[in-house]
Amino acid sequence: MAELELSGVSKVYGAFNALRDVSLQIADGEFAVFVGPSGCGKSTLLRLIAGLDPVSGGRIAIGGNDMTARQAGQRPVAMVFQNYALYPHMSVFENIAFPLQMERRTKDDIKREVSRAAEIVQLSTRLQDRPAKLSGGQRQRVAIARAIVRKPGIFLMDEPLSNLDAALRMEMRAELTQLHRRLGSTMVYVTHDQLEAMTMADRIVVLNGGRVEQVGAPMELYHNPANLFVAGFIGSPPMNFAAARVDAVEGHAARLTVEGLGSFAVSYDGKEVSAGDAVTIGIRPEAMLPGAGEAGHLSFRMTPETVERLGLHTIVHAPVGAKTFTALFNGDPRMARGSALDVSVPLAQLHLFDRNGAGRSIRDIQ
Amino acid sequence: MTFRSGAADAPAFNQNLGAYLFLAPALLILFLSLLLPAAATIGMSFTDISFLRPTNFVGLDNYLRLLSDGRFQQAVFNTSYYTLGVTLPTMVLGLLAAVALNRRFPFRVAFRTIFYLPVLTSLIAAAVVWVYIYEPYSGPMNGLLVSLGLPPQPWLQSPNLAMTALIIMAVWRDFGTAMIIYLAGLQDIPEEIYEAARLDGAGKFAILRRITVPMLSSVTFYLMIILIVQSFQVFGAIYVMTGGGPLGSTETIVFQMYQTAFGYTEFGYAAAMSTVLFFVILLFSIVGTKIMRKGEA
Ligand SMILES: Nc1ncnc2c1ncn2[C@@H]1O[C@H](COP(=O)(O)OP(=O)(O)OP(=O)(O)O)[C@@H](O)[C@H]1O
Ligand SMILES: [Mg+2]
Numbered sequence: 197m198a199e200l201e202l203s204g205v206s207k208v209y210g211a212f213n214a215l216r217d218v219s220l221q222i223a224d225g226e227f228a229v230f231v232g233p234s235g236c237g238k239s240t241l242l243r244l245i246a247g248l249d250p251v252s253g254g255r256i257a258i259g260g261n262d263m264t265a266r267q268a269g270q271r272p273v274a275m276v277f278q279n280y281a282l283y284p285h286m287s288v289f290e291n292i293a294f295p296l297q298m299e300r301r302t303k304d305d306i307k308r309e310v311s312r313a314a315e316i317v318q319l320s321t322r323l324q325d326r327p328a329k330l331s332g333g334q335r336q337r338v339a340i341a342r343a344i345v346r347k348p349g350i351f352l353m354d355e356p357l358s359n360l361d362a363a364l365r366m367e368m369r370a371e372l373t374q375l376h377r378r379l380g381s382t383m384v385y386v387t388h389d390q391l392e393a394m395t396m397a398d399r400i401v402v403l404n405g406g407r408v409e410q411v412g413a414p415m416e417l418y419h420n421p422a423n424l425f426v427a428g429f430i431g432s433p434p435m436n437f438a439a440a441r442v443d444a445v446e447g448h449a450a451r452l453t454v455e456g457l458g459s460f461a462v463s464y465d466g467k468e469v470s471a472g473d474a475v476t477i478g479i480r481p482e483a484m485l486p487g488a489g490e491a492g493h494l495s496f497r498m499t500p501e502t503v504e505r506l507g508l509h510t511i512v513h514a515p516v517g518a519k520t521f522t523a524l525f526n527g528d529p530r531m532a533r534g535s536a537l538d539v540s541v542p543l544a545q546l547h548l549f550d551r552n553g554a555g556r557s558i559r560d561i562q
Numbered sequence: 563m564t565f566r567s568g569a570a571d572a573p574a575f576n577q578n579l580g581a582y583l584f585l586a587p588a589l590l591i592l593f594l595s596l597l598l599p600a601a602a603t604i605g606m607s608f609t610d611i612s613f614l615r616p617t618n619f620v621g622l623d624n625y626l627r628l629l630s631d632g633r634f635q636q637a638v639f640n641t642s643y644y645t646l647g648v649t650l651p652t653m654v655l656g657l658l659a660a661v662a663l664n665r666r667f668p669f670r671v672a673f674r675t676i677f678y679l680p681v682l683t684s685l686i687a688a689a690v691v692w693v694y695i696y697e698p699y700s701g702p703m704n705g706l707l708v709s710l711g712l713p714p715q716p717w718l719q720s721p722n723l724a725m726t727a728l729i730i731m732a733v734w735r736d737f738g739t740a741m742i743i744y745l746a747g748l749q750d751i752p753e754e755i756y757e758a759a760r761l762d763g764a765g766k767f768a769i770l771r772r773i774t775v776p777m778l779s780s781v782t783f784y785l786m787i788i789l790i791v792q793s794f795q796v797f798g799a800i801y802v803m804t805g806g807g808p809l810g811s812t813e814t815i816v817f818q819m820y821q822t823a824f825g826y827t828e829f830g831y832a833a834a835m836s837t838v839l840f841f842v843i844l845l846f847s848i849v850g851t852k853i854m855r856k857g858e859a
Contacts, residue, residue, distance in 0.1 A: 248757050269763040281754035285776045294772070298763035342762070 198259030198272055198349030198382060199224040200245065205254035207240050207406075214240045215406045218254070222384065222399070227376050230386045231393040232403035232429070238386040241403070242352050245384065247271045259349055269298075274343035275352040278359065280335045282327040282342075288314070289323040292341045313341040316375070333364045340375070350382045357392065369396060390430055394418070402426050424549050427478050433511065435478045435547070436521045442473040452477065456517025457496050462543055468550055478547035481511070481524035486531065489540025498523075499536045512537075600840065606833035614827055624834035633810070634818065634835065640725065641814040645793035647729035648736065653785055655733065656740020661774060663741070664748045674745075678738040685735070689802035692731045693718065696803075721811035724804050728812055731799060736792075740785055747781035748774070780854060787850035791843050815839050 200222040207215040215237045222228045230238045243249045245256060247268035256264050263271050274295075282291050292313055296306045314320045317337035327335055336356060343351055356372075357365045373396055376383050387393055393400050394414045402409040402417065402425070410422040414430075421427035427435045440454040449463040454477055469475060489495045498514035498521065505528055512523045512531065523539060531537050582589075607624055611617040628634050663674055680688065695703050696717035704714035717727040751774065759769050775782075797816040800806060806813035806821065813821075815835060823832035 246761060248760070268757070268760040273761070275758070275761050277754050277758060279752070279754055281752070281758040283755060283759075283773060283777075285779070294759070294764075295762035298768060342758075346762070 199226075200228075200350055200382060200384065201255075201257040202241075202245075203255045203257075205241070205244060205256060206252050207237070207244060207249070208252040213406055215244070218406075218408055220401060220408065220411065222382060224259075225380050225382055227373075227383045227385065227396060227398045228401060229393040229397035229399070230384065230401045230403055231388065231390055232409075234388055236403045237406040238388070238403055239354050240406075242275070242354050242384065242386050245271075245350070246273055246275050246352050248275075272349035273352055274346040274348035274350075275354070276336070276339045276343050276356045278355045280327070280339045280359075282335055282338055284327055287324050287326055288319060288330070288338050291327065291338055292323075292345055295342060295346045309345045310341075313344040316344060316378070317341045332360050333368060336360065336368065340372075344379070348381065350384060351379075353383065353385045355387055356385075358387070358389075372396065390432060394430070400430075402429060404429075421478075421547065424476060424478075427547055427549070431480060433481045433522045433524060435480050436516075436519065437476050437478050438517060438519055438521075440475050440477045440548075442469050442471055442475060444471050445469055454517070456515075456519070457494065460494055460543075462546060462548065464548055469548075473550065476549040478549060479521070479541050480545065480547075481522045483541050483545040484521075484523040484525070484539050485541070486525055486529050486537065486539065488538040489542070492543050493540040494543055494546065495538065495540040497536050497538055500531060500533050503531060503533050603833045603836050603840075606830055607837045608830075609833075610828075610830045611833075612827045612829055617830075620830065624831050625838075627831065628834055628838065633813075634815075636810060637813050637815045637818040640812065641794060641796070641816075644725060644729060644732075644796060644814060645790055647726070648732045648793045649786060649789040651729075651733045652736045652740050652789055653782060655737040656785070657744050657775070657778070657782075659737065659741040660744030660748055661770065664745060674741075677741055680735045681738040681742075683735075685798045686802055688735060689731070689799045692727075692799075693803050696727055718804055719808060721807075721809045724808060724812045728796075728799055728803065731803075732793070732796070736789065740789070743781060743785055744778060747778045751777050783850065783853060787846055790846055794839065794843055794846075 200220070202218055202220045205215060205218045206213065218241060230241060232238055240249070244251050247263065247266055247270070251264060254264075255262060258272055283294065286294065289310055292310045293306045296309055301309070310323070311320065314323055317340050319334065319337050319341060322330065322334065327338060330338065336359075339356070353372075357368050360368060369392060372383075372385075385392075385396065397414055399411060400414055400417055401411050404425050410417060410426045412420075417426055417430045421430060421435075424437070428437070438454050438457065440452045443451040443453055443459065445451075448465060449461055450469055451459060451461045452475070453459045485493075496516070498512075498516055500512045500514045501520070502513045504511040507528065508526075510525045510528055510531070512525065513520055514523065514537070515521075525531075608619060608621060609617050610620050610623075659677055663670055663677075695701050698704060698714065698716050698719065701717075703717060707714055715723055718724050755773060755777075756769060759773050764772065795816050796814055797820065800812050800814060800817050801820075804812040806817050816839070819832045819835045819839070822828050822835065
């Protein structure tokens with residue numbers, strides 16, 4: 197059990213900056229999820245923590261001890277690979293026993309530890325089989341058991357579920373969460389699936405282009421995304437964005453004009469806007485309600501191009517100004533393709549972003 | 563509506579006929595150059611054919627003679643010694659070279675080429691060069707020994723050393739082959755397995771012993787069969803370098819066969835030797851393929 201501290205970690209491949217100045221603290225026992233689009237550096241970061249690749253700069257500490265110079269295998273971490281990386285010529289037992297044999301533990305000791313780990317992952321009956329005989333889910337469990345026996349301070353997992361089918365993925369997701377609770381160890385989990393991130397994480401680290409965009413609890417990222425990238429990445433279907441202009445600012449209230457939505461006043465708690473600024477507003481699909489709203493709502497009309505009924509939800513795509521908005525309504529409301537529809541959004545649920553640089557959030561509109 | 567199964571129903575017989583037609587020239591050459599001589603050899607082994615006297619059918623006489631022929635037994639021993647001496651070091655050196663050259667480092671390709679070069683040289687030319695290398699008075703081998711403070715050796719002139727000298731040369735020639743085959747085998751081991759092993763606390767030696775070598779076992783087996791079969795048939799180097807001597811110390815089965823046939827014109831007896839060797843090699847090949855198949859399943 198251990199906390200993880202990254203300070204100013206960077207990684208360069210040739211002239212390419214895979215990671216830039218990543219600083220992070222992950223508490224003991226926390227389930228942290230690194231999430232981000234393909235190529236953003238998630239695996240690279242995990243490999244640096246594991247010691248598989250050396251850092252180009254910065255410092256990695258585990259449990260308060262500097263690990264930056266230590267080799268893989270000398271750090272109190274265990275890793276579960278995307279492709280399981282089981283030893284194909286060894287039985288399940290031998291696979292799980294391997295790290296213990298490397299520690300020169302006694303035969304009895306090894307036997308006891310392996311059967312304990314096999315029990316946790318429910319593989320006690322398959323110990324004599326070769327990995328080739330197992331299903332994808334079972335192989336993944338062997339890999340997890342092999343990690344468990346090392347009693348690592350930190351579990352590192354690189355997209356461990358991405359090779360499994362959807363049903364099994366859901367099952368394993370729940371199992372991993374349970375395992376985390378049972379073992380109480382720190383977990384660092386990499387995925388590009390924001391659903392996995394939202395459901396499993398105590399804290400999510402959103403990475404993009406080798407940088408940390410935001411760190412926070414799932415609902416914190418959902419409700420208060422720090423910038424346009426996080427706002428667009430967290431949540432499914434993704435947030436709708438529209439360009440807006442600030443017409444006037446008065447104290448903490450601003451009058452905005454948005455193409456397709458007209459003009460309206462919002463109040464916000466930042467001070468970053470002034471009249472004439474170009475900004476972006478964000479509306480979550482699920483924040484839109486059918487019907488014209490009362491005061492405190494932004495109301496507009498749109499004409500659905502498609503209506504997808506999923507039973508629990510109805511998803512509507514409709515042009516708004518130059519953009520196509522996605523709305524997600526509860527249940528199965530009466531609406532049809534091509535016939536105009538009144539929609540409202542509580543003003544408090546609008547997101548406002550400046551359009552400088554990365555697009556910081558100008559938050560908490562009321 | 564009925565389902566039709568595309569072109570799969572095309573008459574199988576006609577397809578096979580076409581295949582045999584295309585194969586016919588190759589099969590004919592194979593028959594004339596391999597199967598026919600092999601059958602003729604087996605036939606000859608039951609006769610006392612020598613092209614100098616009338617030929618008689620002698621039944622199993624040639625084979626019975628082999629059983630009690632001390633010289634042939636010496637040749638069998640020499641061949642086995644040579645085979646063992648070549649096969650093991652070739653595989654070990656080939657594996658080590660392959661593992662070393664499987665990493666990324668400068669001049670990797672140059673090293674690979676240098677190690678593989680001996681395989682590409684002509685055997686006879688190489689043998690002539692090695693005769694020079696082993697030359698007792700001015701050869702580089704003894705030059706090396708002397709510069710290391712060791713006494714020079716009569717490499718090809720001593721019955722105790724000549725076979726070792728041949729083995730050293732064969733290993734030099736063959737380990738490039740082993741290296742290339744091992745390198746191909748190493749490509750099939752995913753990088754992640756090594757990474758997992760490193761994270762599991764395995765050092766370089768443990769990884770070699772517990773991961774690399776076992777995962778290459780089918781490659782090793784394949785190589786072993788190839789090298790054994792190849793070593794059983796050694797002839798050219800011996801012909802050029804020692805002529806079977808000194809004192810018959812490098813006389814192998816094939817060399818003795820050659821001498822028996824073309825030196826003593828006992829073609830029937832040589833054919834019997836050849837037949838025995840043929841079946842031993844066949845046995846190795848069959849057992850080898852069988853085990854390989856099992857490994858793949
Ligand atoms: N060994 C390497 N040499 C050069 N570039 C590399 C190397 N490893 C990774 N990269 C680059 O670093 C970037 C980050 O790679 P990384 O594997 O960490 O992405 P990722 O976030 O895990 O993506 P994915 O979701 O596709 O797995 C990529 O652009 C990749 O091309
Ligand atoms: Mg990755």
